[in-house]
Amino acid sequence: MTAAITVERLLGAEAPAPPLENLTPGVPLDGPVTRAGLSNPGLALAGYTARIARGQLQLFGETEMSYLSTLPADQVRWRLEAVFACGVPAVIVSSGLEVPSPFLDAAEGSGVAVFRSGLATAELHRALGPRLDDLLAPTTSIHGSLADVYGIGLLFTGPSGIGKSECVLGLVRRGHRLVADDLVLVSRRGSDIIVGRAHELQNFHMEIRGIGIIDVASMFGTRATRLRKRIEVVVDLQPWDDARDYDRTGLDREMTDILGVEVPRLAIPLNPGKNPTAISEVIAMNQLLAYRGVDMPTRFNEALRRAMNPLDRPVDDHE
Amino acid sequence: MSERTRRRTVEVVNRLGMHARPSADFVRLASRFAASITVSRGDSRREGPVGKGTSPAGSPMAVNGKSIMGVLMLAAERGSRLTISAEGEDAEGAVEALAGLVRRGFGE
Numbered sequence: 001m002t003a004a005i006t007v008e009r010l011l012g013a014e015a016p017a018p019p020l021e022n023l024t025p026g027v028p029l030d031g032p033v034t035r036a037g038l039s040n041p042g043l044a045l046a047g048y049t050a051r052i053a054r055g056q057l058q059l060f061g062e063t064e065m066s067y068l069s070t071l072p073a074d075q076v077r078w079r080l081e082a083v084f085a086c087g088v089p090a091v092i093v094s095s096g097l098e099v100p101s102p103f104l105d106a107a108e109g110s111g112v113a114v115f116r117s118g119l120a121t122a123e124l125h126r127a128l129g130p131r132l133d134d135l136l137a138p139t140t141s142i143h144g145s146l147a148d149v150y151g152i153g154l155l156f157t158g159p160s161g162i163g164k165s166e167c168v169l170g171l172v173r174r175g176h177r178l179v180a181d182d183l184v185l186v187s188r189r190g191s192d193i194i195v196g197r198a199h200e201l202q203n204f205h206m207e208i209r210g211i212g213i214i215d216v217a218s219m220f221g222t223r224a225t226r227l228r229k230r231i232e233v234v235v236d237l238q239p240w241d242d243a244r245d246y247d248r249t250g251l252d253r254e255m256t257d258i259l260g261v262e263v264p265r266l267a268i269p270l271n272p273g274k275n276p277t278a279i280s281e282v283i284a285m286n287q288l289l290a291y292r293g294v295d296m297p298t299r300f301n302e303a304l305r306r307a308m309n310p311l312d313r314p315v316d317d318h319e
Numbered sequence: 320m321s322e323r324t325r326r327r328t329v330e331v332v333n334r335l336g337m338h339a340r341p342s343a344d345f346v347r348l349a350s351r352f353a354a355s356i357t358v359s360r361g362d363s364r365r366e367g368p369v370g371k372g373t374s375p376a377g378s379p380m381a382v383n384g385k386s387i388m389g390v391l392m393l394a395a396e397r398g399s400r401l402t403i404s405a406e407g408e409d410a411e412g413a414v415e416a417l418a419g420l421v422r423r424g425f426g427e
Binding site for chain 2: 160183
């Protein structure tokens with residue numbers, strides 16, 4: 001799925017963009033931005049337009065504008081038209097540079113909006129780059145609850161009524177932090193990180209069966225909440241099933257795929273008397289230890305093998 | 320689409336839209352069915368503002384029909400269209416009953 005946003009949403013008057021001056025107010029802002037990052041057209045102005053990516057914002061800095069100033073007006077016009085014909089959604093001119101009228105004529109004729117910013121090229125990259133990444137990132141929504149437990153993002157999944165919210169409530173009471181209840185909006189950062197957050201309307205409310213909707217921020221204070229968190233472990237809460245085999249050693253880790261990122265997944269069977277809060281804290285601590293290279297089941301198993309075979313050389317765990 | 324998946328799109332007709340009470344009625348009814356039920360806003364033709372049942376990129380967001388928090392986040396006002404999908408043995412009965420509830424305006 002290729003995400004797309006309009007120029008309006010990214011740079012329009014309502015957008016949280018750095019202050020921009022719209023030099024072509026007559027041009028509609030409905031063009032789609034489909035590529036992250038901002039590109040400096042550079043060589044494309046000299047005629048080599050093959051590398052211009054459709055749907056990417058073009059940034060005109062000192063280099064581009066001073067090069068254009070060396071050209072006669074008709075050349076400025078047709079060279080820009082050649083660039084604008086490559087699916088350019090909008091143009092930003094940096095450093096408050098002067099924009100000559102042939103430039104604006106070409107843009108208006110091609111239906112490309114031109115903005116001007118007082119910021120330098122590098123500052124514009126910094127101001128708009130992360131927002132573009134965020135808006136264009138692959139996203140999905142997951143039925144589950146997300147909490148920050150000892151700094152580890154645990155995503156609780158499982159059937160309705162299994163007790164995901166109750167588990168998170170127990171964690172919040174123990175000083176951990178709620179990110180999202182029941183509906184987690186997930187987006188990918190780069191190729192290997194997935195981040196979850198709540199829908200804006202949720203605002204740290206959750207539903208507890210039998211009580212109804214509660215406001216966790218009012219009840220437990222701001223320290224019980226977190227706006228977004230990287231998802232590091234999926235905790236799949238399941239009704240206890242005698243017929244199912246659960247992991248008994250932890251030697252093998254099951255992984256699950258979210259937006260193309262592999263995340264460890266643990267299936268936790270629940271029956272009356274199980275304390276999912278305590279189990280969740282242990283899962284988080286286990287992950288913290290894993291980050292430090294401590295693998296408790298393997299270490300335990302190695303010690304056991306050495307005790308059984310004192311003369312053997314170390315053997316691979318998967319033999 | 321598997322043969323046990325059923326889908327129906329209905330318009331929200333009650334004056335106040337899917338606020339807490341109708342949403343509670345919806346999830347209560349949905350929870351009586353074994354089928355898994357998802358609901359999304361059917362008016363995905365426009366890029367919706369965040370906060371109107373859309374994901375950050377403005378794509379339609381599908382929520383679990385048995386989760387009140389999820390259904391509330393759709394913020395489905397009067398005139399909006401909801402697509403109800405059910406998958407499982409009783410999918411037909413589930414979409415029939417839920418679509419009927421929305422169409423009757425939740426008795427409001």
